[in-house]
Amino acid sequence: MKKLEDIPKKEIFKVPDDYFDKLPGVIQSRIAADKDRHAIPVFRTVLQYGIPSLAVVVIAVILFFKPEPADSAESILTSIETQDLVAYLDETDISTDELLDEVTLDQLDAEQIEDAVFDLGDQDLEDIADDLDL
Amino acid sequence: MTAPSLEDHELLSKIKNPETRNYGFNLLVRAYQQRVYGHVRKMVIDHEDADDITQEVFIKIHKSIENFREDSLLYTWIYRIATNECLNFLQRKKRRFFLPIGDVGRELTSKLDNSPHVSGDEIQLKLQKALLKLPDKQRVVFNMKYYDDLSYEEIAEITGTSVGALKASYHHAVKKIEDYLTQ
Numbered sequence: 307m308k309k310l311e312d313i314p315k316k317e318i319f320k321v322p323d324d325y326f327d328k329l330p331g332v333i334q335s336r337i338a339a340d341k342d343r344h345a346i347p348v349f350r351t352v353l354q355y356g357i358p359s360l361a362v363v364v365i366a367v368i369l370f371f372k373p374e375p376a377d378s379a380e381s382i383l384t385s386i387e388t389q390d391l392v393a394y395l396d397e398t399d400i401s402t403d404e405l406l407d408e409v410t411l412d413q414l415d416a417e418q419i420e421d422a423v424f425d426l427g428d429q430d431l432e433d434i435a436d437d438l439d440l
Numbered sequence: 441m442t443a444p445s446l447e448d449h450e451l452l453s454k455i456k457n458p459e460t461r462n463y464g465f466n467l468l469v470r471a472y473q474q475r476v477y478g479h480v481r482k483m484v485i486d487h488e489d490a491d492d493i494t495q496e497v498f499i500k501i502h503k504s505i506e507n508f509r510e511d512s513l514l515y516t517w518i519y520r521i522a523t524n525e526c527l528n529f530l531q532r533k534k535r536r537f538f539l540p541i542g543d544v545g546r547e548l549t550s551k552l553d554n555s556p557h558v559s560g561d562e563i564q565l566k567l568q569k570a571l572l573k574l575p576d577k578q579r580v581v582f583n584m585k586y587y588d589d590l591s592y593e594e595i596a597e598i599t600g601t602s603v604g605a606l607k608a609s610y611h612h613a614v615k616k617i618e619d620y621l622t623q
Contacts, residue, residue, distance in 0.1 A: 308621040310567075310614055315587065318564045319481045320557040325491075326477075330469040333498045334462070340499065 447471075448514040455505055465505075469498055472515065475588070476522045482583045483526040483576070485548045485568075487557045493529055497522045512597065519598045523580055530576050545572045548591075563621075568619035574613055581606055582613040 383391075395405075426434075451471065454464025476497055481490035500521050508517055534544055549572050552558055552565065571579050581599065584590045585606075592603045592610075599606070 308618060310586075310618055310621075313563055313567055313621075316564050318559055318568065319478070319487075320559055321477070321487065322557070328463070329473050329477075329494070330466050331494055333469055333502075334466065336495060336499060337465075337502050343507075409451075425580055 441498055449510070452505075452508070452510065465502055468501070468505075468514075470512065473498075475515070476518060479519065479583065479588065480526055481578060482556075482587065484529060484599065485551045485558075485572075486555065489529065491537050493522075493525050496523050500525070513594075516594055516597045519584070523598055527576055548572050566621060567617065570617040573620060574616060578609050578613050581609050582617075585610050 451464055451468050454460040455468065457464070468548045473494065477490060477494045481487065482498070484490050484493060497518070500551050501518060508514070530544065533547075536617075549569050552568055552572070571582065574582065577599075581595060581601075584595050584598065585592070590598075595601075595606050596603050601609075
């Protein structure tokens with residue numbers, strides 16, 4: 307049997323020239339690069355969570371201090387009773403043509419008016435004719 | 441447990457001082473790189489793999505040296521990190537390619553035959569091939585005892601195995617190697 311102690315101990319693995327001269331520098335570079343790589347996520351975390359949080363705070367502040375909006379013409383009109391409006395229009399000097407000039411009707415408005423006319427019953431038509439003295 | 445040598449103590453002092461940390465760590469790498477590389481290379485055979493693992497070992501040392509307790513020897517601590525890296529590397533290799541132990545051994549044997557960075561006569565190569573027949577843990581113990589001349593107590597500290605178990609493992613390994621060399 308071949309005995310292990312008969313075999314001389316010998317290092318058979320070789321390394322490229324200057325390998326051990328360069329290795330400390332390679333390791334130091336990798337450690338430095340690793341530090342940089344860990345620095346980026348900190349910055350990224352700030353961007354990822356800091357900016358949205360800041361945006362939420364800014365929006366909340368804006369909404370909290372936002373002044374009450376002035377009432378629009380439409381909201382004022384909706385608060386007036388229809389009878390008062392009709393009475394005002396009866397008494398005013400504004401002609402029907404002048405009123406129509408002030409109103410801009412789009413396609414949707416026209417369709418709604420058309421539907422409303424279509425749905426009018428006979429009694430409604432008679433009432434309108436009476437109002438207009440036809 | 442053995443106290444660290446004066447040289448290691450000075451190295452550690454330099455590393456733990458923020459002003460001399462880089463210089464101290466550079467000295468540590470220079471002091472231990474050949475032992476770490478040699479230990480790793482014997483386990484993974486291929487120079488490129490050994491180079492990668494050696495770098496990883498020192499990066500891990502750099503990350504955790506602040507936590508190193510000086511009640512054990514610095515080099516046994518370094519050996520432990522290097523040993524774990526080697527065993528993990530070989531384990532990953534087996535898992536990645538679903539290889540049985542024998543196939544990894546064959547792959548490493550093939551590297552032994554074809555690597556430009558391997559020299560030695562026929563009996564040396566045959567000894568290395570015999571080692572590749574051993575389980576990884578038994579091989580790492582054999583390498584530390586036979587090539588690095590570490591005592592069983594030191595190997596026990598590195599591997600966390602009892603001295604008795606290590607002695608049995610080593611003698612069993614020697615028996616298997618001699619059987620292989622006789623074939």
